[in-house]
Amino acid sequence: MTVDLDDILALATGHKPTVFERASAGRNTRWVQQQYARAKADGRDLVGDVDMHDPLSDDTGEIPGSPARRS
Amino acid sequence: MTAVEPSVTAAERRLAELDASFEDFCRNNIVAVERFLRSLCGDRELVQEAVQETFITARDKWEEISGYEKPLAWVYKTARYKLMNEQARQRREATAPLDEVPADRLVAPPADSREAQEWLLGCLRRLPERQAAVFALALEGWTDPEIARILGLADNTVRSYKAAVRRRLKRFAEEAGFDPSADDERAHAGSAQGR
Numbered sequence: 001m002t003v004d005l006d007d008i009l010a011l012a013t014g015h016k017p018t019v020f021e022r023a024s025a026g027r028n029t030r031w032v033q034q035q036y037a038r039a040k041a042d043g044r045d046l047v048g049d050v051d052m053h054d055p056l057s058d059d060t061g062e063i064p065g066s067p068a069r070r071s
Numbered sequence: 072m073t074a075v076e077p078s079v080t081a082a083e084r085r086l087a088e089l090d091a092s093f094e095d096f097c098r099n100n101i102v103a104v105e106r107f108l109r110s111l112c113g114d115r116e117l118v119q120e121a122v123q124e125t126f127i128t129a130r131d132k133w134e135e136i137s138g139y140e141k142p143l144a145w146v147y148k149t150a151r152y153k154l155m156n157e158q159a160r161q162r163r164e165a166t167a168p169l170d171e172v173p174a175d176r177l178v179a180p181p182a183d184s185r186e187a188q189e190w191l192l193g194c195l196r197r198l199p200e201r202q203a204a205v206f207a208l209a210l211e212g213w214t215d216p217e218i219a220r221i222l223g224l225a226d227n228t229v230r231s232y233k234a235a236v237r238r239r240l241k242r243f244a245e246e247a248g249f250d251p252s253a254d255d256e257r258a259h260a261g262s263a264q265g266r
Binding site for chain 1: 153183187190
């Protein structure tokens with residue numbers, strides 16, 4: 001049996017989250033919320049050196065067909 | 072006082088709305104962001120760490136980020152940044168090389184979407200990080216200009232990386248022995264060993 005690359009890519013990108021993956025996403029989301037609450041209570045700096053700038057709203061380039069953006 | 076109560080209630084309502092919208096966003100996207108990082112790094116623990124740190128930061132700034140046209144673009148960019156930081160930290164602490172992912176090999180074509188995805192992630196991890204990131208984002212449906220902005224690359228670079236990755240993936244598929252063009256090439260070349 002042979003399959004070409006496009007078939008494999010289509011198969012890979014067509015993957016729908018399984019019940020297990022959906023449950024895992026829910027657990028991870030709750031964990032993130034808990035850790036966030038804990039970090040805030042501890043007064044931890046959560047942003048640090050992270051760039052908060054919206055990467056798609058930069059003023060040096062343009063995205064064809066996109067409306068002007070504000071950050 | 073009664074004059075204060077309405078504004079407190081509005082603030083609380085706003086916080087609850089932010090919480091709910093972040094929760095939806097997180098639940099709907101955390102798997103895709105994790106998959107993106109897994110295309111760049113084989114260390115699941117490191118990936119998990121970077122994903123969680125990213126979403127915690129996103130939660131902290133959700134009021135601002137949720138106003139972006141595509142908040143997910145910021146999340147991908149930040150997740151990659153967090154992963155690179157984690158990798159650098161591990162490299163400093165490690166005594167042995169990290170993230171040496173063995174070549175992914177299949178004896179048969181992927182039978183389902185899960186296998187195909189795992190094979191693809193394994194292949195992408197064998198490529199230069201930026202090329203893998205470009206291709207992984209393209210597969211998630213981001214346009215070339217968006218990918219360029221998220222990764223800080225020129226549009227032309229995105230296009231050339233995508234083409235380069237396709238060539239490499241084709242070769243990986245041939246090596247795994249399930250790409251029909253490989254049969255043709257082997258037939259013509261006599262022996263494809265050592266390519």
